[in-house]
Every structure is written in C-alpha cells, then in structure tokens.
Amino acid sequence: MKALIIDDSRAMRMLLRRVVTGLGFEVLEAGNGQEALDVIAAGELPDVALIDWNMPVMNGLEFVSAMRANTETRAVTLMMVTTESERTQIVRALAAGAHEYLIKPFTEDALVSKLEMLGLLPVVV
C-alpha cells in the first residue's frame, strides 16, 4: 500500500509519516496539492492520500476536486487531515469527493481507525 502525505508543514508530514510507515505503508510526500498532482503525474499513484486543507499554491479542497475530475485518479482514497473542523467545511470536502475527514490534532488510534474504516488496514477486533 502506498500513502501520499500532502501538507505544507514538514513537521506534520513527518508526524504522519512515522505513523503510516509503522502501519506498513510506503510513503510519498508533497508540500501542496500541485506538488501532489506532479508526484502522481510522474507515475506514483497512491492507494490513499492524506490531505491538509490550508496550503499555498493549491489547497486540499482543490486537490480533491482535481483528483475526482480525472478518471485515472478517481479511485484513489482521499482523507482530509486538517485543522478545518467547521461542519460546513467537512460537508464541502465530503461533497467534493473526500472519503474521510480527520481533524488535527489527532491520535494515532484515530488515524488507524479511519484507515480501517476505509478498508486500508485489517480491522483488529
């Protein structure tokens, strides 16, 4: 499984990388939505993208819309991982095509639970 972490904060990318690497994912990184599209265009199609909302150049919502508009990337699982936690914004992201929404700050357990719900990890009972 391959995870693409998209966040303009290197610290947050590192925090997420530590968790998902520990879960067995191969990790790709991008500092904004456009960089993430460039990574994918270079041939690195992820199974899941973990997406911050507020980023320079291309924000997370624009990235989600771009992924959904492209038949080659439409199947990628998209999870927002963001401090944007107003109900209206969660609804906007889900309406644009995000599959899940995780609010910062998050626990490792919360991230694992979301990945399990998305079928990207075996559910531990």
Added chain:
Amino acid sequence: MTSTIPEVAPGDEVPDAATLTQIVGDVFTGLLGTEVEPPFVAPHGEDILPVSATVSVSGGWTAQVVFACSDSLARRVAGDLLELDPAAVSDDDMRDVLGEVANVIGGNVKSIMPGPSALSLPHASLVGEPPCPLDVASLQLELAWHNEPMRITVWSPPETWPVRTVNEEN
C-alpha cells in the same frame, strides 16, 4: 479530540479561558504526547516570549490567534516533531513548527466560534524579527511546556474589548 468542546454562542468575541486551555492542551498532547503546565513565572522585565506565529480568521468570526513562546521552547518542540537535537534546529524548522502549532490552535478555536470563517496560512516571527501586526488583545492565556513559557492570545474586534489575562492560578 476537541469534539467535547462546546461551541461559543453568537455575539461572544472570544472563547473563554477554560475552553482555550483545553484546546491548547489537546494540541500539545496530540502533537507532542505531553501536556501543558501551569504558567511560568518570568524574571522581572525579561522578554521571555521572543518568537511567535499568527493565524488570521476572517468571515463569520474575525480574529487573530497568536502562539508566542521562548526560543528554547520553540527549538524543543521543533526538535521533538522533526526528531532533531534542539541545537540542530534551523530557522526554517522553527517557522514550520511554530506555524503548524498556531494553525492547529487557530483552527480549533475557529471551529467553536460562529462561522463560516476562513483560516489564513500562518506567519511566524523569530528572535529579532517584527511580529505580525495585531489589533486589540481580547484574551491572553499563559502556560508552560517543560518549564518553558508560552502565551496564546486571541485578538478580536471590537477594539474596545478589554484584555483579560488568565492562568491556571486564577
């Protein structure tokens, strides 16, 4: 993690101190795995909070949320998050980490205020750099982490709103 924090009623300019304390505590526990502490008592006249990061909120609620701290706290937080020795932390590392802390605190404060509102990208200022220009302070919260001081300030109109400085002792 902050889902149990009640939303602030329309008309209130800032959250209360207990709510802001809970948000900051959640952020530090979530990012760094350790809790914040009661306020640090600064030596008289010493500028103990020379670095800061600011995010602006605009829309249904207009405000600026500022995270300020000592240089050593910023280095330690950056070192923990980036797995670096604090002495090896660069200015770019500090800007990145301070900005993310302000971003997460600001976003969580925004979520309980009347909206919808938009959150800006963070602006970080290090030692010797001018901080982001601000309006009037509405609420200041003094806390510490590993015995290093920090201050979280919410700045919001109206301009005549009085400053309330609070800590866990009052």
